[in-house]
Amino acid sequence: EPQHVQASSDSWQVAVLNHTNGILRGRVEATVHSLTGAVLSTQKADVEVGPSGKADLFEVPPHASPLHLVRLRLFDGDRLRSENTYWRYRAPSDMRGLNSLGHARVSTDVGSTRHDGDRRRLTVEVRNTGEVVAAMIRIGLRDRRSDTRVLPTFYSDNYLWLLPGESREVTLSWHERDLTSEQPCVTVEAYNA
Numbered sequence: 001e002p003q004h005v006q007a008s009s010d011s012w013q014v015a016v017l018n019h020t021n022g023i024l025r026g027r028v029e030a031t032v033h034s035l036t037g038a039v040l041s042t043q044k045a046d047v048e049v050g051p052s053g054k055a056d057l058f059e060v061p062p063h064a065s066p067l068h069l070v071r072l073r074l075f076d077g078d079r080l081r082s083e084n085t086y087w088r089y090r091a092p093s094d095m096r097g098l099n100s101l102g103h104a105r106v107s108t109d110v111g112s113t114r115h116d117g118d119r120r121r122l123t124v125e126v127r128n129t130g131e132v133v134a135a136m137i138r139i140g141l142r143d144r145r146s147d148t149r150v151l152p153t154f155y156s157d158n159y160l161w162l163l164p165g166e167s168r169e170v171t172l173s174w175h176e177r178d179l180t181s182e183q184p185c186v187t188v189e190a191y192n193a
Helices: 092-100
Strands: 003-007 013-018 024-033 039-049 053-059 067-076 079-089 106-110 114-116 119-128 134-143 153-155 160-162 167-175 184-189
Touching (some): 003 024, 003 067, 003 079, 039 053, 079 092, 079 160, 106 184, 119 160, 119 184, 134 153, 134 167, 160 167
Antiparallel strands (some): 003 013, 013 053, 024 067, 067 079, 106 119, 114 119, 119 167, 134 160, 134 184, 153 167
């Protein structure tokens, strides 16, 4: 991403990177969520980052919950520029909490295929209609006739964490020669769906 928010996995220091030649002025939000999507804590900070620069902001403090999500968002006004979601745990055994997460319900709305030169594109809206976090949603593209994966396929995003009620649009792009039957099939899987 040309403008990106991230956290260090060892210190949980939040940083904003600006890979553009302009000044980035915005706001960062760090929200800690339980696995049901409940907000456990929130931190906010204004940020200004020069061209090709980096700004360290704050650390996301530990939380009592052994396994939870940390969602970082970078805004430019009301426009979301960057978003990253991390799962955070104290000990590797805490990750077993994902196994008791409960079943998430995920729905999709697949747009029509568009031509873009020798490439094809389509947009998929993925929505978590359940009551718990949908963990690590993975979108794939297959040839409907042969059931083979279409490779390479480029995704605008993937391996998503969606809170209850959240949705995300993902654009898929592939070269027309890589889908021989011209019948794309979108697959959506999640750890708990």
